[in-house]
Amino acid sequence: MHESDSQPTTPVKTAQTTFRIVEALKSLDGATVTELSSHLDLSKSSAHNYLRTLEHEGYVVKADNEYSVGLRFLDLGGYARSRQRLYTVAIPEMKRLAESTGEYANLLVEENGLGVFLARERGENAVSLDSYTGQSVRLHTTALGKTILAYLPRERVDSIIERHGLPAKTDRTITDRTELLETLAEIRGRECAYDSEERIKGLHCVAVPVLSDGDIAGALSVSGPVSRMEQSRIDEEILPELRRAANIIELNQTHS
Template sequence: MHTNSSEPNAPVKTAQTTFRIVEALKSLDGATVTELSSHLDIPKSSAHNYLRTLEHLGYVVERDQEYGVSLRFLDLGGYARSRERLYSIALPEMERLAEATGEYANLLVEEHGLGVFLARERGENAVSLDSYAGQSVRLHTTALGKTILAYLPEERVEQIIERHGLPAKTEHTITDGDELFEALGDIRDREHAYDREERIKGLHCVAVPILCDGEIAASLSVSGPVSRIDQDRIDSEILPELRRAANIIELNQTHS
């Protein structure tokens, strides 16, 4: 489902500003008119007009002079996800995977050069994390994302790096292009990827690809604390469960 959009020839500035405001309200976890004006370097009058318009349309809520995104976006996100056939196919296997491992089972797809969590299922022992369905992450920072990159054409990977860079999330994040391409080759060889505290300290993750007609459709992973996700457990328990689940998802995606 990956997309490779380029800059429009004639961008509509009001549309750009509208979505800059929505993204800012998310990143700031809500803001007053003054805070938003300062954050985006736009006049307070403009910020106020945009916010009032978005509030009238139901996309923003205002409480005690602070504005935030509304649950209208949950409706849009739920609709977008429901249209993804892979989601409904993968969900039963993710539930079984989370139950079998007791950890988080995660499904990631690529869109606009970023990884988007299409679904997350929590096992009974899973630790609380900052991730949620719909969240976007840099592909190079996760086992899920590196799995997707490993199966994309090299030219596409280079475009993603050019657009989004290779910023560090922790001291373990790969930030060098040559090192990343070497890692992607290793992932293709062994058909799975690791994230050893590369996005979140204290978290390990192992991921496998989900292929459809020979092309990468998504990646599936199990993640958990370093103290529980060691190599012995990965080899003896987690990888076999992941590969079983991915195989069933691939078959259902291809033949259903």
């Protein structure tokens, strides 16, 4: 997937403001008109008009003077995901992977220079996490994202870094471009990536690429608490299962 770096020649400001409001409602986890107008530096009347319009169209809901993102977005997200062939062919293998490891199985794809969780399957021993299907994450902060970066052309990687930077999520996150590029070369060499508390403290993750005609289509991972994700378990149990699942997904995506 490719990001669009070009800006629209004639941007529609009302559309831009609408999406800024939706994103603000998400980041604020709901807001009153006053809170939203202050957050976005909009007049209260403008914020109110946008919110009432979004509410009328079913994209925003109101309760006790607080507006929140509505479930109509779930319909759009579900539709967008259903159009991804990778999602359709990956789900059966992800379920088997979660069952065999007892941990979370995750599928990430790249869109607009960010990683998007296309699917997640929970094993019986999996710990609760802040991640959810559809969530966007910085690619450099996860084993999944680093795997995708490792298989993208260098100029594409450079453009993603220029656009999104390398901000830290924890004190273990790679924030130096040179270090990241060296890590990506290592990932290509061993065909897997690790994330040791680089996005979430206490969480360890191992990921492998999912290719389509030689190009990176996404990345598949297993994640779990550091206490259960010892290197010996990863090498002997999890990585073989991951690679088996990725191989089957690749074949099904190409030939089914």
